Amino acid sequence: MNAIDPRLSINQATIKHADLATALRVTAEAGVPAIGLWREPVNEVGLDVAASMLADSGLRFSTYCRGGFFTVPEGPVRRAAIDDNRRAIEETATLAAAGAPGSKAILVLVAGGLPDGSRDLAGARGRVRDALGELAPDAAAAGVTLAIEPLHPMYVSDRAVVSTLGQALDIAADFDASVVGATVDTFHVFWDPQVLDQIERAGREGRIATYQVCDWKTPLAADVLLSRHYPGDGVIDFASLTRAVEATGYAGDVEVEIFNADVWATDPRVAVQRTAAGFQAAVSPYLRVPVAG
Amino acid sequence: MNAIDPRLSINQATIKHADLATALRVTAEAGVPAIGLWREPVNEVGLDVAASMLADSGLRFSTYCRGGFFTVPEGPVRRAAIDDNRRAIEETATLAAAGAPGSKAILVLVAGGLPDGSRDLAGARGRVRDALGELAPDAAAAGVTLAIEPLHPMYVSDRAVVSTLGQALDIAADFDASVVGATVDTFHVFWDPQVLDQIERAGREGRIATYQVCDWKTPLAADVLLSRHYPGDGVIDFASLTRAVEATGYAGDVEVEIFNADVWATDPRVAVQRTAAGFQAAVSPYLRVPVAG
Numbered sequence: 001m002n003a004i005d006p007r008l009s010i011n012q013a014t015i016k017h018a019d020l021a022t023a024l025r026v027t028a029e030a031g032v033p034a035i036g037l038w039r040e041p042v043n044e045v046g047l048d049v050a051a052s053m054l055a056d057s058g059l060r061f062s063t064y065c066r067g068g069f070f071t072v073p074e075g076p077v078r079r080a081a082i083d084d085n086r087r088a089i090e091e092t093a094t095l096a097a098a099g100a101p102g103s104k105a106i107l108v109l110v111a112g113g114l115p116d117g118s119r120d121l122a123g124a125r126g127r128v129r130d131a132l133g134e135l136a137p138d139a140a141a142a143g144v145t146l147a148i149e150p151l152h153p154m155y156v157s158d159r160a161v162v163s164t165l166g167q168a169l170d171i172a173a174d175f176d177a178s179v180v181g182a183t184v185d186t187f188h189v190f191w192d193p194q195v196l197d198q199i200e201r202a203g204r205e206g207r208i209a210t211y212q213v214c215d216w217k218t219p220l221a222a223d224v225l226l227s228r229h230y231p232g233d234g235v236i237d238f239a240s241l242t243r244a245v246e247a248t249g250y251a252g253d254v255e256v257e258i259f260n261a262d263v264w265a266t267d268p269r270v271a272v273q274r275t276a277a278g279f280q281a282a283v284s285p286y287l288r289v290p291v292a293g
Numbered sequence: 294m295n296a297i298d299p300r301l302s303i304n305q306a307t308i309k310h311a312d313l314a315t316a317l318r319v320t321a322e323a324g325v326p327a328i329g330l331w332r333e334p335v336n337e338v339g340l341d342v343a344a345s346m347l348a349d350s351g352l353r354f355s356t357y358c359r360g361g362f363f364t365v366p367e368g369p370v371r372r373a374a375i376d377d378n379r380r381a382i383e384e385t386a387t388l389a390a391a392g393a394p395g396s397k398a399i400l401v402l403v404a405g406g407l408p409d410g411s412r413d414l415a416g417a418r419g420r421v422r423d424a425l426g427e428l429a430p431d432a433a434a435a436g437v438t439l440a441i442e443p444l445h446p447m448y449v450s451d452r453a454v455v456s457t458l459g460q461a462l463d464i465a466a467d468f469d470a471s472v473v474g475a476t477v478d479t480f481h482v483f484w485d486p487q488v489l490d491q492i493e494r495a496g497r498e499g500r501i502a503t504y505q506v507c508d509w510k511t512p513l514a515a516d517v518l519l520s521r522h523y524p525g526d527g528v529i530d531f532a533s534l535t536r537a538v539e540a541t542g543y544a545g546d547v548e549v550e551i552f553n554a555d556v557w558a559t560d561p562r563v564a565v566q567r568t569a570a571g572f573q574a575a576v577s578p579y580l581r582v583p584v585a586g
Contacts, residue, residue: 119530125486154447156484157528158511167486191449193418193460218451222515235450237412 004276005284009034009062011212011257012041014275015268020045022268024057030272034060034102034253036210037095039088047091051098061099062253063106063147063183063210064092070131071112071124071161082131085109086138093142104252105144106209108183110151113158124161129171132180140179147209148172149183152191154224165189165198172207181209184245185257187216187228190236196244203248211245212255213238213283221261228258230274232282242286254283297569298577302327302355304505304550305334307568308561313338315561317350323565327353327395327546329503330388332381340384344391354392355546356399356440356476356503357385363424364405364417364454375424378402379431386435397545398437399502401476403444406451417454422464425473433472440502441465442476445484447517458482458491465500474502477538478550480509480521483529489537496541504538505548506531506576514554521551523567525575535579547576 010027012018012035018026020041027035035057042050054061067088070081088107096105111128114121132146139146148168151160162168168182182202189195202208215234220227231238242254256275263271303320305311305328311319313334320328328350335343347354360381363374381400389398404421407414425439432439441461444453455461461475475495482488495501508527513520524531535547549568556564 114528119528121484121530122533152447153445153484154513154517157509163484164486170486191414191446191456193457193463216450220447220517224447224513224517235407235412237414240415 003280004031004033005279005287006033007252007254007287008032008276008279009036009060009253009255010272010275011036011063011065011255012038013065014256014258014263015271016264018268020050020053024053024059026269026272028057028059030269030276032272032276033100034062036063036065036255036257037061038065039091042091042095047094051094054095055098058100060101060253061095061103062255063104063108064088064095066108066110067146068109069112071127072115073127082134085131085135089135089138089142089144092144104210105142106147107139107144108147108149108210110149111160111162113156113161121156121161125167128162129174132171132175136175136179140176145178145209146180147183148180149185150188152188164192164194165202166194169198169202169205169207173205177206181207183210183212184208185212185214186236186238186241187214190216190241196240199241199244199248203245203250208245208248208250210252210255211250212257213242213279214256214258215282226259226261228260230258230263230278231256232278238282239286242283246286246288254279254287296573297324297326298572298580299326300545300547300580301325301569301572302329302353302546302548303565303568304329304356304358304548305331306358307549307551307556308564309557311561313343313346317346317352319561319565321350321352323562323569325565325569326393327355329356329358329548329550330354331358332384335384335388340387344387347388348391351393353394353546354388354396355548356397356401357381357388359401359403360439361402362405364420365408366420375427378424378428382428382431382435382437385437389437397503398435399440399474400432400437401440401442401503403442404453404455406449406454414449414454421455422467425464425468429468429472433469438471438502439473440476441473442478443481445481457485457487458495459487462491462495462498462500466498470499474500476503476505477501478505478507479529479531479534480507483509483534489533492534492537493541496538496543501538501541501543503545503548504543505550506535506572507549507551508575519552519554521553523551523556523571524549525571531575532579535576539579539581547572547580
């Protein structure tokens with residue numbers, strides 16, 4: 001068995017077709033110390049049961065996916081989205097309390113795309129900030145950090161109007177850094193000519209809530225959502241990005257989150273092993289800080 | 294017959310399967326005053342013949358596509374690329390001289406992606422600047438403007454390591470604005486949270502060599518290169534982008550360049566008509582400056 005990096009976390013999306021029990025089991029059995037969970041499989045068993053299962057697994061809880069999708073204008077749909085985010089905040093706090101020592105209460109936020117029929121990117125972006133203004137008090141009260149995730153610009157119209165780390169930091173700047181931070185995901189930011197400067201800025205401003213890694217290669221999958229690859233299988237320079245994140249003092253878990261039909265069709269035990277091996281070869285050499293206890 | 298905007302130019306890629314004679318004929322017969330040509334169909338008939346055909350068409354020549362693809366390290370492949378760009382510069386000058394009054398000598402540059410097996414984006418980006426340093430004297434001597442085209446970040450690894458207008462302007466800054474400028478293409482830049490500021494900057498620095506329009510919608514085509522649409526068929530806000538370009542004083546032709554299998558399968562006369570109609574509805578209302586004579 002290969003060595004497992006003590007800072008590796010498996011994001012549950014990497015083994016999407018595993019239910020919660022299976023995801024926890026294969027992650028723990030592989031010797032991976034942490035996991036990032038998704039709402040759907042948690043709510044499938046119920047929050048309290050999920051928290052108990054997580055506690056029994058002995059795994060650290062690294063992030064919760066996901067909140068957001070609050071770019072629609074005011075009205076019942078927006079109210080439902082805000083309420084749903086409030087539930088996600090509570091779930092995040094509950095799960096973080098159930099995880100092993102070192103667990104974090106971090107809710108990853110994907111902003112949402114343009115509302116149907118709209119061409120108003122600036123307006124949608126403004127509504128992201130407005131939503132954070134509504135949710136920040138709840139997050140602060142629950143001890144949860146909202147981690148705005150800039151998504152690759154190819155998703156700007158249908159998934160996330162937050163497209164760069166710099167933009168996420170500009171939005172976060174109105175809020176306390178313990179309440180609103182950013183998700184730094186290599187797949188989404190590696191292309192950005194400003195990425196190293198913005199990682200340095202994110203660290204200086206205390207905003208790196210979570211660091212996630214997966215790889216990019218072309219041709220992109222026909223469904224571009226599913227174009228993510230094991231670290232090392234593509235063209236991303238994990239050395240420069242990881243060193244930049246480490247240089248900020250970030251000492252948390254590093255999640256691998258892969259949306260890829262081939263990975264999803266793999267036995268989840270094998271997918272976790274391959275993830276750990278790719279991580280060990282492509283990312284671990286650049287991690288200098290042991291995981292925070 | 295609908296009105297044709299006097300600043301509309303058909304980029305030849307929109308009617309990719311038309312040969313040069315057909316492209317010139319359908320463009321002129323539609324009453325469109327300008328055309329942007331591609332090297333392959335020009336070289337198919339030979340430069341002198343192409344120049345003569347262009348002169349006979351009575352069309353303005355708005356840009357030439359394309360140079361670039363010079364991200365590989367030093368060696369015979371790089372030398373061949375530089376030499377090929379020198380030929381493209383000469384071709385640009387010849388065609389611009391043959392076009393109707395108001396023709397421009399603008400060579401659009403697509404930088405090229407990561408060399409095979411490389412993960413060094415910064416290195417590839419540095420070699421773009423180096424290549425411009427080699428080519429700028431030739432361009433200046435020929436009276437040609439090299440128009441760096443930032444491409445959407447989804448093309449960063451396999452097509453263009455220049456991903457934002459700001460990055461293109463940073464690269465151009467080392468050179469005289471009459472020699473190195475930028476291509477502003479709505480499809481490639483509309484997502485950028487900084488785009489309006491960078492258009493203003495591009496104007497202030499005298500770098501807007503050409504303004505190109507086409508639309509974005511999802512889902513993206515399975516081959517993401519072919520995801521471009523007629524203006525108005527997608528989600529791009531042509532009002533804010535076009536007003537920003539116009540506010541800089543840009544008074545040149547506005548090209549429509551569409552890579553799309555359905556558009557290519559359309560009779561070129563019909564494709565030109567549909568392009569003109571989309572332009573008239575989605576772009577023309579925001580053009581305030583008549584085309585420069």
